[in-house]
Amino acid sequence: MIRSIFPLLAVLLGLPALLFTSCSEDDDELCIEITWYEDADGDGLGNADVTLSACEQPDGYVADDSDPNDTGGTSTPVSAFDDFNSAAVTVSFDGAEITLESNGLPNHTSPYWEETSPLYIEPVVAEALTPGRIGGDRSYTLTVPTAPELAASSTATGLGPIGIAVSGAPIFNDTEGPNRPLEEQTAETFDYAGAHNGPSGYHYHVEASDVPENTMLSHDDEKLIGIMSDGFLIYGRKCNSTGDHPTNLDVSGGHTSSTQHSEGEAFYHYHIINEYYLGTLIVLFGVDLQGTPNGIF
Template identity: 50%
Template sequence: MKYFVFFLLIVLGLTSVFVSCQKDDNTEDMEETEATLHPAFEEFDNDNFSIYLDGDEVVLESNGLPNHTSPYWSNTTERNVIDPMGNSLTTEAASENHALFVEPTVTSYAQMAPGNIDDFNGSYTLRIPANPVLASSSSSTGLGAIGIAVSGSMIYNDEEGPNVPLDDAVGSLDYTAAHTGPQSYHYHLETKAWSNDDEALIGVISDGFFLYGRKCNSTGTYPTDLDESGGHTSTTQHATDAEYHYHIQNELYLNAYYILFPGDYQGTPNAIQ
């Protein structure tokens, strides 16, 4: 009988060790797959963003306002423009200039789009996977916001309307390649307020992949292995392990500019609401 009891104790002990080890292994697996905020999100403006994890998703909430100067901030100059339908649109003069207002340089009051940045102070939310993956096939971008810049404002593609290229609207863009309307102040071209022929982080595209400037931190120069969307896999200033990300492509547009994102989504896009 005592041998049976001794044998039973050994079996129970081994079972306990096995269960304990299995529990530890499962805990380690859970820890390894737990979502974390990517270090790149530290570059997004703290005043204009709230960024947090919700399960395995990252939630970005922005007020849509940029953190830099622009002639599109409210100012004491009234502007009038005629829309494509022949209607006169007036942007009223403010009683004083906004603290971030600067006089137009590459555009003019006569060319500027209607509305001021202050008119578009709103709420924009983007939910993206904490660990985005490439989709089985690419998908085209549409009108409206396709991403959010680190400044707080929206990223648009290279169209000004349905099948309307940006060409005729370039004159309305400010020095950092942005203008107002119809839903927000937004960027179309290289954002010179904080990136000019460099590797700076521009923002995140709505499929969850980051967009960087024309150069890549992994080589210090223009990447030569970009796909049709301007993406490739390499390390960045925010990631020591190689990961997929986009770049502004180093291809001139209208002999003077660089389009932020003229390609297709390589991941699965999410709506910016």
């Protein structure tokens, strides 16, 4: 009898009657439905465009509606790995994981090769060379999920490899040492590929130059650059989905769209951010990773 008078009381008091519904015939408590928002990527933030109304929190939904990019683990296109230099990089698939093993030896010319190498050329961009040459007993192994997800918070990159380029050489960030951002003196040691040699071997810092010697590396285009340690692919400054520089990138140069590798399916990936760092140089990746980083050993 008590339960049956609530709709009448709601009308008399001017309250929204839809809020007062019984959860079950045996439940004396009232059910007040609220709006829940889908949290596809599990970061605790919900998608304002996908909702459910329920008395209790449904699985996969949260009360927050502030997620600007609720991407939930779209698989990395397998065809992207066809772009990697097979002479340097071995790619293996094992269930929910992808492992890349590289010897770090790029498949393009550079003055950092030994002069006896068929890939050696005289410097065309570098004004000075760092000590050491390409070669030696190098190895880089990275294991990432086949469907990487955006993390609840971003992660700053550190010194050393933060990704593996399609050539097989590692990608570094915009620092040259502890609290040492790239400077003009360091930039003078980069070859046309945007790389130089260091204690950890030959590695890239910046986008390749637009010179005749550059026949395969990305320069202001949509080519695949490589894969970052959080499992997300990184492409050149332009996006295949529009043929131009994307305008909807997040702070790390990432967005969700299709690429030349995904057969029309949208997935999250990075781009080189179209901003100059030093003069005409553009850093490959000088921002935070938006996924969970994995070690490159």
